[in-house]
Amino acid sequence: MFGTVLIANRGEIALRVARTCREMGVRTVAVYSTADAGTPVVRFADEAVCIGPADPHRSYLYPPAIIEAALRAGADAIHPGYGFLSEDPDFAEICEDSGIAFVGPPAQVIARLADKAVARTLMATAGLPLLPGSDGTVDDPSRARDVAAAIGYPVIIKAAAGGGGRGMCVVSSPADLAPAYEESRAQARAAFGDSRVYLERYLRRARHIEVQVLCDRHGNAVHLGERDCSVQRRHQKLVEESPAPGLPDGVRRALHAAAVRGALATGYIGAGTFEFLVDEDGRFTFMEINQRIQVEHPVTEMVTGVDIVREQLLVAAGRPLRLRQDDVAFRGAAVECRLNAEDPDRDFRPAPGTVERLTLPGGPFTRVDTHIVPGERITSHYDPLIAKIVTWDEDRDLALDRMDRALYETEVAGPGLHTTGPFLRTVLADPRFRAGAHHTDLVERMSASAEPVPTAGH
The missing domain is CATH 3.30.470.20 (ATP-grasp fold, B domain)
Incomplete structure (x- = not known):
């Protein structure tokens, strides 16, 4: 078992992971932003390291600071919790290249499944039933109109790199498709840095x-x-x-x-x-x-x-x-x-x-x-x-x-x-x-x- 685990997250999930580690006799390192300096996991962990300001892009979403903290603390593994970098294949690969175990799937598996459109194709190959939808991502409004017409309204536009409801737009009629398509892409770009989207039939009930x-x-x-x-x-x-x-x-x-x-x-x-x-x-x-x-x-x-x-x-x-x-x-x-x-x-x-x-x-x-x-x-x-x-x-x-x-x-x-x-x-x-x-x-x-x-x- 690992000797030291760094928890690359905050809030209740960071404390929850730290509790199980303590029960297992595993040393824990908490990382925190300046906004989280007084939170319970900072006090509960065996060691705590400040990795940046409140802005998550300069702390919890900034791999160099997390990897440096892990190496300095002698961490054998990084548990990413949920959100932040938990499904980032690049971060998982950086961990592996740094000799630190990533508590999650290997980077190549994450990369393959993180794209929701690709995951749909893989699941179809495995025999899982799918809703009618686009074959991969949809890169322009005219293609979106064609797909929606083929699968039938209502449709839902989803971020290919997304999750947590971000980048999703339900469209009930052709007149609403173009603005919803652009809105979904904008939300996806803001939330995930990736504007690609795909379409599926939407089930109202x-x-x-x-x-x-x-x-x-x-x-x-x-x-x-x-x-x-x-x-x-x-x-x-x-x-x-x-x-x-x-x-x-x-x-x-x-x-x-x-x-x-x-x-x-x-x-x-x-x-x-x-x-x-x-x-x-x-x-x-x-x-x-x-x-x-x-x-x-x-x-x-x-x-x-x-x-x-x-x-x-x-x-x-x-x-x-x-x-x-x-x-x-x-x-x-x-x-x-x-x-x-x-x-x-x-x-x-x-x-x-x-x-x-x-x-x-x-x-x-x-x-x-x-x-x-x-x-x-x-x-x-x-x-x-x-x-x-x-x-x-x-x-x-x-x-x-x-x-x-x-x-x-x-x-x-x-x-x-x-x-x-x-x-x-x-x-x-x-x-x-x-x-x-x-x-x-x-x-x-x-x-x-x-x-x-x-x-x-x-």
């Missing part, structure tokens, strides 16, 4: 189901079940749960098998997520691969008892998977809510501020992953995630009841600060969600005049 896989360097692969991520705003997830409610067993098994088949076909190594859309008739189609640990990984850990970060580190160190598929047992149900510094009444715009009052939930089978402490300033430089609140119980209804209690107990308050907490309770109370009959358009369909759920009584 579908469920977003993803399958967690683990693969080693010895040809072994297992799945850890599925997560339902259908509660979203602007194609970004708000609530995730496992198992997916109401999914027919045959569809569930087919999804699991497809994810493992796709992972083996691409030579995947490490923890990854295969994402699918499931229509109202139970037909599923491949969407994309996320080559990193996911924000929502705790729900899988809660229902399987598997520490995914631990498995990532063991695989990166060259160990064969400790698990075979028959070893993976699923128990109960878990749900995760993302508490963000956003204002739902203003289209979920970021609403940062200084945290003056902070009360986080506790109690049985309640997990909170956060890096926020009283007095901390939530800035616009980074993702607005405040905390991930996760609850488990023997069945979904009980897990949701526990989540509602946990959200009621939660208070994050300060000047100018808004959170998604009250809105999340409204989602939990929605009869479509409660019945497991919701789709990715739930947030859009929820009535703006719905009576709000009371907030915590502090």
